[in-house]
Amino acid sequence: MEKMNDLKALLAHEVQDLISVEDQIIEAMPAMIAKAQNGELKKALEQHLSVTEKQRTRLDEVQKLVNGGASEENKGFLSGLFGAITGGEKCKGMEGIISEGEKIMRADMDVDVKDAAIIACAQKIEHYEICGYGTARAYAMELGLKEAESLLRQTLDEEYFADNLLTRLAYSGINEDAETTDETKAGGAAAKSNNAPKKAAAKKKVEPKKAATPNINKAAAKAENGKAASKKVAAKTSAPKKASGKK
Numbered sequence: 001m002e003k004m005n006d007l008k009a010l011l012a013h014e015v016q017d018l019i020s021v022e023d024q025i026i027e028a029m030p031a032m033i034a035k036a037q038n039g040e041l042k043k044a045l046e047q048h049l050s051v052t053e054k055q056r057t058r059l060d061e062v063q064k065l066v067n068g069g070a071s072e073e074n075k076g077f078l079s080g081l082f083g084a085i086t087g088g089e090k091c092k093g094m095e096g097i098i099s100e101g102e103k104i105m106r107a108d109m110d111v112d113v114k115d116a117a118i119i120a121c122a123q124k125i126e127h128y129e130i131c132g133y134g135t136a137r138a139y140a141m142e143l144g145l146k147e148a149e150s151l152l153r154q155t156l157d158e159e160y161f162a163d164n165l166l167t168r169l170a171y172s173g174i175n176e177d178a179e180t181t182d183e184t185k186a187g188g189a190a191a192k193s194n195n196a197p198k199k200a201a202a203k204k205k206v207e208p209k210k211a212a213t214p215n216i217n218k219a220a221a222k223a224e225n226g227k228a229a230s231k232k233v234a235a236k237t238s239a240p241k242k243a244s245g246k247k
């Protein structure tokens with residue numbers, strides 16, 4: 001990995017990481033969709049795959065903006081698969097999350113339980129993305145890269161939407177369905193509806209969160225402008241804070 005001396009270099013690294021993240025998700029999602037049994041869950045995943053493909057294209061634009069229009073070698077799907085060969089690094093974080101998800105989805109489990117597990121896997125992916133996009137957006141904002149910041153915010157909002165939708169699906173019946181064992185199901189629907197006291201379904205309405213106000217590292221931005229040098233850049237997440245990164 002090349003030395004990163006300023007916030008812009010860190011942003012470029014973060015964008016490259018997100019490119020690998022999206023490529024891996026696009027590759028992994030069809031299997032997840034195929035395993036989902038709940039119709040609403042399947043539909044939500046299919047829609048998010050379509051959104052993810054657009055996000056991937058958007059990242060190419062962000063990369064150009066960050067690099068001042070310079071073309072990149074590592075474009076498209078191949079960068080995710082052969083990143084190590086072409087120069088871009090494969091995101092090990094997302095690789096691990098997907099690998100863990102594939103492992104649990106291979107496990108022998110009831111279809112309702114599998115749907116609950118798929119939601120968990122998908123939300124782990126979403127949370128990683130929310131962290132990455134929130135951070136990249138904060139850096140772009142600090143650097144005054146308005147167009148890049150706008151594109152990153154657009155994707156960040158989509159990730160929050162997808163995460164909230166998955167939460168709603170979990171609360172609106174999928175987790176509850178997973179509570180019921182195969183034995184109970186064999187006892188018949190009557191037993192379920194008449195004898196087994198149904199827990200009050202926690203059908204909470206979850207409003208999409210607003211995109212987090214980015215945390216900003218002013219020191220790194222100054223280095224970008226040549227005003228300060230050799231300060232180490234602390235990569236922070238998008239947790240909303242007032243500009244507190246001054247050191």
Ligand SMILES: [Fe+2]
Binds near residue numbers: 022052055129159
């Ligand atoms: Fe995404």
